[in-house]
Amino acid sequence: MLDPRLNRGWTEKIMKKVLVATINLYQKTLSPDHGWFSARHPGGFCKYQPSCSEYSKQAIEKKGVATGVAISIWRILRCNPWSQGGADQLK
Amino acid sequence: MSSFFTQILFIPIYNLLMFLVGTVPGHQVAVAIILLTIIIRIILLPTSLKASRSMIELQKIQPEMTAVREKYKKDQKMMSQEMMALYKKHKVSPFGSCLPLIIQLVVLIIFYRVIMIGFNADHFNLLYSFIKHPSSINLIFWGVNVSKPNLWVLPLLAGALQFIQTKMMPQPPATKNATDPMVAMNKQMIYFFPLITIFIARSLPAGLAIYWVITSLVMILQQWYINNKYDLGFIGRFPAVAIAKLPEYTLEPDANPDGTEKPEYKKERAKGVEITVRKRKL
Numbered sequence: 001m002l003d004p005r006l007n008r009g010w011t012e013k014i015m016k017k018v019l020v021a022t023i024n025l026y027q028k029t030l031s032p033d034h035g036w037f038s039a040r041h042p043g044g045f046c047k048y049q050p051s052c053s054e055y056s057k058q059a060i061e062k063k064g065v066a067t068g069v070a071i072s073i074w075r076i077l078r079c080n081p082w083s084q085g086g087a088d089q090l091k
Numbered sequence: 092m093s094s095f096f097t098q099i100l101f102i103p104i105y106n107l108l109m110f111l112v113g114t115v116p117g118h119q120v121a122v123a124i125i126l127l128t129i130i131i132r133i134i135l136l137p138t139s140l141k142a143s144r145s146m147i148e149l150q151k152i153q154p155e156m157t158a159v160r161e162k163y164k165k166d167q168k169m170m171s172q173e174m175m176a177l178y179k180k181h182k183v184s185p186f187g188s189c190l191p192l193i194i195q196l197v198v199l200i201i202f203y204r205v206i207m208i209g210f211n212a213d214h215f216n217l218l219y220s221f222i223k224h225p226s227s228i229n230l231i232f233w234g235v236n237v238s239k240p241n242l243w244v245l246p247l248l249a250g251a252l253q254f255i256q257t258k259m260m261p262q263p264p265a266t267k268n269a270t271d272p273m274v275a276m277n278k279q280m281i282y283f284f285p286l287i288t289i290f291i292a293r294s295l296p297a298g299l300a301i302y303w304v305i306t307s308l309v310m311i312l313q314q315w316y317i318n319n320k321y322d323l324g325f326i327g328r329f330p331a332v333a334i335a336k337l338p339e340y341t342l343e344p345d346a347n348p349d350g351t352e353k354p355e356y357k358k359e360r361a362k363g364v365e366i367t368v369r370k371r372k373l
Contacts, residue, residue, distance in 0.1 A: 032187060036280040039273040041146060042153040042263050043178070045187035049171065052189040079189040081138035086184075087171065 015065045023057045047085025052076050058090045104201045106222050112210070113225035120210055121232030124202070124298050128305040131198060135191050136313070143317045145186035150329065152181050153263035195306070199299065206238050206298045237298040245300035246292035250285040252307035257281050259314045261327035
């Protein structure tokens with residue numbers, strides 16, 4: 001039997017790779033900030049800097065899947081029409 | 092987790108749709124979907140108008156932004172500082188927000204699930220007590236079954252409207268050093284994107300294609316309004332800018348040869364020292 005802790009590290013690694021690859025794919029295609037239509041938004045589309053997808057990617061890479069996804073969701077919720085926007089680096 | 096999303100997203104929209112089905116004449120599901128789509132677009136209207144306005148305002152100053160980007164190519168910090176100063180000068184800032192984009196996607200997924208579970212009495216137990224059970228449900232609308240994929244008319248319509256809508260969105264005025272590969276990509280995508288839409292719409296139930304068509308239609312009207320407001324014409328063309336009027340994309344003489352310019356931190360530091368000195372005296 002494999003050590004369950006070892007197993008968890010392995011799943012975490014795969015999950016991280018899959019999520020980051022998905023975000024990369026999104027950024028290369030549909031993303032209004034980085035993708036096909038980015039030329040239309042000279043100052044960037046997202047009101048935050050870095051954009052939500054970039055922020056989420058960094059968060060998942062640095063903080064791990066669970067925490068990273070949680071703070072990504074929180075960021076997207078903050079990226080609403082009533083918020084101020086501006087510089088918002090991952091802490 | 093999934094039951095949480097069911098409770099908070101799926102069931103309210105299911106109820107709203109069933110309420111509309113029960114209210115509209117003929118109990119047409121298609122009409123209910125159209126109404127619900129329009130309601131969602133109306134809720135999102137103020138934010139999406141504001142976003143398109145800020146997009147055009149930013150496109151107007153695009154030449155200046157390219158100049159800043161070119162000048163501080165190697166100094167990200169200075170670049171973003173100068174960008175902020177530019178935004179302040181022209182009183183603009185990016186206003187796009189990601190949440191409405193996600194909301195639209197979530198609505199699409201919920202519509203898909205609602206159509207998939209079917210509009211039969213088996214699921215009426217999901218209805219809130221104050222929603223009247225629809226007496227009859229009509230799935231056929233002008234010969235189109237809402238729950239089955241429609242192969243030609245609706246997908247082609249969705250693709251065509253998507254094309255018009257993408258075409259109408261203004262593009263930044265041409266600049267002197269327009270070597271940005273994304274600009275060329277964008278041009279190709281105007282034609283390629285509607286094709287993807289057609290193929291996706293062909294494989295989904297017709298109800299979703301209806302949602303897509305109505306969304307595009309409303310967005311075309313919105314864009315038309317905005318384009319008229321900024322005198323850009325129906326297609327959204329910026330008037331050609333004379334090359335002589337564009338700013339020069341060259342480095343200032345005092346910049347470092349590698350395109351960086353050292354920001355002055357001295358003043359801030361001096362202030363900090365003053366404060367600490369005062370505190371010690373106290």
